Amino acid sequence: MVSGFSKILVCCDGSKYSEAALRRACDLAKKYSSQITLIHVVERTKKSDLLAGGEYTKILRKYAKSSLERAQKIARECGIEPKLVTKEGNIASEVIKFSKSDGTDLIVVGSKGLGAVLQFLLGSVSSKIANHSLCSVLIIK
Structure with missing residues (x-):
């Protein structure tokens, strides 16, 4: 039986689903006095680098920064740093x-990210995380 979670990792991509995940994680963090880490991964593959080039990666990095800043604001509103x-x-x-x-x-x-096209190209990120992670995974719909 799980007695609590000391460290919670929240995947943030700026979608409404990641915002719902963050809010649920904040509730859990308050209940268990957990530390929360917000992570945004800029998708980089040889194919994306070749097709889109460096400018595209710069845009994705900028988006990652703003996405994490928005998520940080939500967490702080929930009383979490x-x-x-x-x-x-x-x-x-x-x-x-x-x-x-x-x-x-x-x-x-x-449960879902930013778009159907990206999901088609990458597969379900939440499913991959759930299937390969060594710790518990909570998928929010």
Whole structure:
């Protein structure tokens, strides 16, 4: 039986699903006196770098920063002071890798991300995280 979560990792991509995940994570953090880390992964693959080039990556980095700032504001409104993390690479892999290195007890992620096209190209990030993570994963619909 789970007695609590000391470290919660929240995947933030700026979508309404990630905002719902963040709000749920804040509720859990208050209940268990948990630390919250907000993570945004800039999707980088050889294919995306080749097709879109460096300017596209710069736009994605800028979006990651603003997405995390919005998420930080929501967390603070909930009474939580989160840690912010930005990574680059495969989204699911980077989330899982960070969760292992940080000693995360729970990953909270929205069931869907920003768009159907991206989901088609990348597959379901939440599903990949749930299937490969060593810690518990809460998927918010």
